[in-house]
Amino acid sequence: MPRDTKYFKIIGQEVSVIGLGTWGMGGGYWTRDTSRDAQEVAALRRGIELGATLIDTAEMYGAGHAEELVAQAIKGFPREELFIVTKLWPSHAAADQVEKAARASAKRLGTYIDLYLLHAPADVPICETMRAMERLIDLGIVRHIGLSNFGVEAIEEARSCLSKTDIAAIQNRHSLLYRRDERTVIPYAARNGMMYMAYTPLEKGRLARDPFLAEIGKKYGKTAAQVALNWQIGLEPVVSIPKASKIEHVEENVGAMGWRLSREDWELISEHYSSYL
Numbered sequence: 256m257p258r259d260t261k262y263f264k265i266i267g268q269e270v271s272v273i274g275l276g277t278w279g280m281g282g283g284y285w286t287r288d289t290s291r292d293a294q295e296v297a298a299l300r301r302g303i304e305l306g307a308t309l310i311d312t313a314e315m316y317g318a319g320h321a322e323e324l325v326a327q328a329i330k331g332f333p334r335e336e337l338f339i340v341t342k343l344w345p346s347h348a349a350a351d352q353v354e355k356a357a358r359a360s361a362k363r364l365g366t367y368i369d370l371y372l373l374h375a376p377a378d379v380p381i382c383e384t385m386r387a388m389e390r391l392i393d394l395g396i397v398r399h400i401g402l403s404n405f406g407v408e409a410i411e412e413a414r415s416c417l418s419k420t421d422i423a424a425i426q427n428r429h430s431l432l433y434r435r436d437e438r439t440v441i442p443y444a445a446r447n448g449m450m451y452m453a454y455t456p457l458e459k460g461r462l463a464r465d466p467f468l469a470e471i472g473k474k475y476g477k478t479a480a481q482v483a484l485n486w487q488i489g490l491e492p493v494v495s496i497p498k499a500s501k502i503e504h505v506e507e508n509v510g511a512m513g514w515r516l517s518r519e520d521w522e523l524i525s526e527h528y529s530s531y532l
């Protein structure tokens with residue numbers, strides 16, 4: 256179980272255990288759409304106001320526009336309390352591309368990057384990318400580096416390329432309906448002091464409609480979505496990054512932290528979804 260139900264400590268900094276995802280904001284797969292900017296910025300600002308200080312984005316989301324929306328959303332909040340994560344697309348993983356891509360992300364974000372992830376394995380030798388990412392720390396563009404969509408063996412290989420730093424975090428898919436990392440990457444991250452960021456934690460909203468979770472939530476005055484997320488952050492060292500463009504969804508999701516399911520209910524939920532392990 257995390258030591259705290261609101262924060263996770265990553266290399267000296269407290270990060271909220273419920274973060275704010277941004278996939279679909281500002282457009283889609285390398286396509287930009289500005290028609291919902293005001294609503295999306297408002298949703299992110301509401302999340303930050305309520306204490307969700309971990310924000311996840313990527314250069315690919317909305318062809319960079321999601322990063323620009325994050326820049327608008329963080330205006331006026333103390334920068335040192337935020338933890339901004341963005342990702343390098345695999346087509347930019349060659350040594351001569353990494354710095355350019357990171358500088359472009361930081362420019363769109365209007366600030367440095369707390370955590371820079373390789374979005375997925377690339378067609379470039381992993382050591383080439385890792386060494387280029389490591390240099391970004393010396394350049395002051397990023398504070399930590401990590402990986403997304405990697406298994407244990409590939410993480411080990413990437414770590415072996417690093418000389419000055421280590422992988423600070425892994426971001427993979429995990430939810431009550433997608434649990435294979437509980438046997439592999441999650442315990443590995445725990446053993447090695449890495450943060451595990453769970454993406455698609457609500458299965459795109461499906462878990463918010465789950466009657467079993469809704470029933471358990473009644474005794475806590477919590478919704479199915481809140482129960483699903485609270486169960487997830489009960490796993491060490493997991494933080495969850497649901498995406499919500501609707502203010503009421505953001506408020507609901509942030510309400511998944513700051514309390515705890517009983518051990519008995521946590522185990523009951525685990526058992527109910529054990530076929531997804």
Ligand SMILES: NC(=O)c1ccc[n+]([C@@H]2O[C@H](COP(=O)([O-])OP(=O)(O)OC[C@H]3O[C@@H](n4cnc5c(N)ncnc54)[C@H](OP(=O)(O)O)[C@@H]3O)[C@@H](O)[C@H]2O)c1
Nearest residue numbers: 276277278454455456457458459460463497498499500501
């Ligand atoms: N590293 C990777 O390869 C990778 C891959 C996928 C995702 N991610 C990251 O993880 C984040 C989350 O994953 P995701 O966006 O795929 O899926 P998700 O968070 O499981 O689901 C997002 C969907 O659920 C809805 N929703 C959110 N809160 C809700 C609530 N309380 N009740 C009902 N519906 C709710 C949202 O609706 P509204 O938007 O309408 O509010 C949206 O349609 C992404 O945004 C992205 O930052 C990373």
